[in-house]
Amino acid sequence: MGDWWTLLIVRDALAGKRRFGEFQKSLGVAKNVLAARLRALVADGILEMVPASDGSAYQEYVLTDKGRDLFPVLVALRQWAHAHLFKPEEIHTTLVDRALGRPVRTLELRAEDGRLLKVGDAEVRIATR
C-alpha cells in the first residue's frame, strides 16, 4: 500500500469509525478514491466487511487483528508529529488513557534487559531462525 489516504483511513478505523460515510465525512476524500482504498485494505487483510449493525443493507469496515496491530505504528507517527510538526500554540490533540484520563507514555525502544535504545544502538541482522 503506502499511500496517504490509506494511512488516514486506518487512523480513523483505529479511532472506532466503521461506516463509509464516517470515513468520507471525516477525511473529505472523494468517494471513488475512498471506495478504492477500502477495497484495497480489505484485500490486504487489514479491514474486513461485516453486515451493518443497524438494520441497513450496507457494510461496515472493521479492523482485523492485522489491522489492529498497526496501532503502535500510528501512535509512533502521532507522537512524532506532535513533537515536530506543530507549533506550540497550535491546537493539538493528545492520546489519553481512558482509565486515567491521562496522556499515554511516549513509545520508546528498549533492549531485552530494559535499556533504552537510541538510533545507533540497534542494528539490522539476518534473523537466526
Add this chain to the structure above:
Amino acid sequence: MGDWWTLLIVRDALAGKRRFGEFQKSLGVAKNVLAARLRALVADGILEMVPASDGSAYQEYVLTDKGRDLFPVLVALRQWAHAHLFKPEEIHTTLVDRALGRPVRTLELRAEDGRLLKVGDAEVRIATR
C-alpha cells in the same frame, strides 16, 4: 511527504547510510527521483547536507534530530511487517541490540502508570494545554 521512496530513504539513513550513491545502490531508484526526494527531505528538515567526510567535493545527507526521532515509527512498522507480512519460512531480518546481540523488545503502548494499552483503551482528546 508521505510517499514510499521517502520512507525507504529514511530507513536507510537510520541504518547509517549517508551518500547519494549508497541510497541509489541500496534502493535501485532512478537518480532523478532520488535527488528530488533528498531535496524534499532536506527542505522538510529531516535530513541536512554536510560536506563529505572524505576529501571529495560532494555532500553527505545526515539525519537531523527531527529525522532521528522517526526511529520509533520505522521500528514499529518493521515489527508490524515482521509479524504480518512475511511467511515463517521467508528469510527475514531482525533488529538487534548491539550490546547484547539480542533482538530488541516489541514496542508497546503503556499508560502513565505502566499498564499495557490496547486499541480501545486509549482515545484522542483535545490537549488541555
Add this chain to the structure above:
DNA sequence: CCGTATCCATTCCGATACTG
C-alpha cells in the same frame, strides 16, 4: 445513505542522456 463510473489534471516514476 452507499457506493460505481467517467473524465481530466496532476503527480510520480523509470529510462536515458549529459555534465563536472
Add this chain to the structure above:
DNA sequence: CAGTATCGGAATGGATACGG
C-alpha cells in the same frame, strides 16, 4: 561518483454524475 535535464507512460486524485 554525484548529480541535472528531459521525456513519456502509468498511477492518483478531485469533481461530478448516476444508481440501488
